[in-house]
Amino acid sequence: MTVPDDVGAYNRELIRKFRESRGAAMGDRPLLLLTTVGARSGQARTSPMMYIPDGDRLLVVPSNAGAPRHPAWYHNLVANPRVTVEVGSETYEADAVVAEGEERDALFARIAEQYPFFTDHQAKTTRVIPVVALVRSSDSPG
Numbered sequence: 001m002t003v004p005d006d007v008g009a010y011n012r013e014l015i016r017k018f019r020e021s022r023g024a025a026m027g028d029r030p031l032l033l034l035t036t037v038g039a040r041s042g043q044a045r046t047s048p049m050m051y052i053p054d055g056d057r058l059l060v061v062p063s064n065a066g067a068p069r070h071p072a073w074y075h076n077l078v079a080n081p082r083v084t085v086e087v088g089s090e091t092y093e094a095d096a097v098v099a100e101g102e103e104r105d106a107l108f109a110r111i112a113e114q115y116p117f118f119t120d121h122q123a124k125t126t127r128v129i130p131v132v133a134l135v136r137s138s139d140s141p142g
Contacts, residue, residue: 093139
């Protein structure tokens with residue numbers, strides 16, 4: 001799936017504003033930048049996305065707004081689970097762990113309770129929308 005130019009431009013501007021403000025509040029939803037390594041290209045790709053704090057880890061939901069396919073960044077982190085997270089004024093390496101089974105279901109239910117639009121996204125698609133935990137790498141400062 002190709003990203004329309006306007007979405008690409010919107011994301012580029014969001015990334016620029018995030019970095020310029022050093023991650024200061026950017027609206028009513030918490031935002032982070034996730035840099036993955038392309039599964040096929042091997043190139044670094046940065047995507048802005050909402051996150052949900054969960055203890056020592058951050059959760060992200062590759063809902064793709066209920067589209068029939070997972071977003072490209074999800075395929076990238078499955079292939080290469082070491083990612084870079086920019087949140088607030090902090091940047092660190094993390095390991096992406098896809099929640100499975102009952103843990104996924106419980107996390108998704110909790111997230112959807114707080115952000116009901118995820119329920120709408122799930123209703124639009126036959127795929128199970130994953131939940132991914134970003135766990136700070138033990139060799140990353142912090």
